[in-house]
């Protein structure tokens with residue numbers, strides 16, 4: 001049995017596993033499948049309009065009666081800086097030329113927006129059981145409204161100081177995101193990428209510092225990883241990368257191929273794709289422009305200049321400009337339906353723990 005049941009009791013799921021919300025590659029289909037397998041299904045809303053988020057949420061509700069997590073970014077929005085945008089376009093000019101794209105053409109690409117009053121109204125309308133945030137928490141007024149709607153609030157910490165801050169500011173559980181994790185660092189009280197602790201160092205120190213349940217995240221991809229998280233004091237896990245090769249994910253074919261070929265040392269942290277540090281499988285733009293570039297405009301504006309390149313390269317079957325967000329355990333990912341994968345992960349974790357106990 002699970003050695004810590006606090007998260008199971010909080011979320012009322014069969015397993016203490018959260019499908020990581022992964023903007024751009026997770027939609028209702030994967031959330032439904034993970035929920036059917038016994039995990040907490042998450043719907044990433046950072047790149048969705050209010051209408052799309054409502055439609056996706058309603059699809060999940062039509063298919064499963066299990067609890068649902070809606071996930072939002074809550075970075076401080078900053079306007080694009082024309083000077084930096086122009087500099088970025090100059091840096092990317094050779095790629096525009098190579099792909100035959102007019103660099104002066106207007107760009108109309110969906111980007112990542114922070115949680116705002118309109119999304120808060122949607123949360124009040126839909127009342128998901130769980131709302132998770134990345135990059136801290138929204139301002140007090142909005143957070144109060146989310147809590148008043150009855151939602152359990154969770155968010156990621158990358159250092160102990162962030163975990164304490166989240167608990168003091170109302171988080172009901174904390175995701176301890178280790179440096180190994182795929183995607184954006186959830187960091188909000190620090191910008192020090194080099195100092196981000198790995199999951200083995202972070203989880204027990206966060207567990208010691210807060211009273212709320214801790215959810216371990218980062219390179220957990222099989223029963224061994226889940227058992228290790230519990231050994232470190234976590235009450236559950238949030239798993240992203242391991243679900244990327246499930247048939248229900250929206251990862252495009254050439255990106256799937258890149259994930260399937262990735263090794264333990266294939267991922268790096270980059271800021272060139274969005275302006276904020278995130279871990280992904282290294283691709284051409286990360287290698288040639290980054291992985292960290294001072295020229296990249298602030299989050300999320302770096303993505304705008306890359307959008308036409310990404311679209312054109314993808315048409316040619318290339319992922320030279322595509323974010324291939326993935327954690328360090330990408331190689332452990334399996335091509336398996338998400339409900340089955342969830343049950344396999346939970347079963348393997350329980351077997352591992354009872355083997356270790358005996």
Ligand SMILES: Cc1cc2nc3c(=O)[nH]c(=O)nc-3n(C[C@H](O)[C@H](O)[C@H](O)COP(=O)(O)O)c2cc1C
Nearest residue numbers: 020021022023134181182183218219240241325327
């Ligand atoms: C493709 C991808 C997209 C992600 N997008 C989000 C997101 O939209 N919101 C969020 O809170 N976390 C996001 N994350 C981070 C995850 O919540 C989590 O920290 C991470 O997946 C855990 O590490 P793992 O991928 O090694 O399992 C993303 C991660 C990946 C791999």
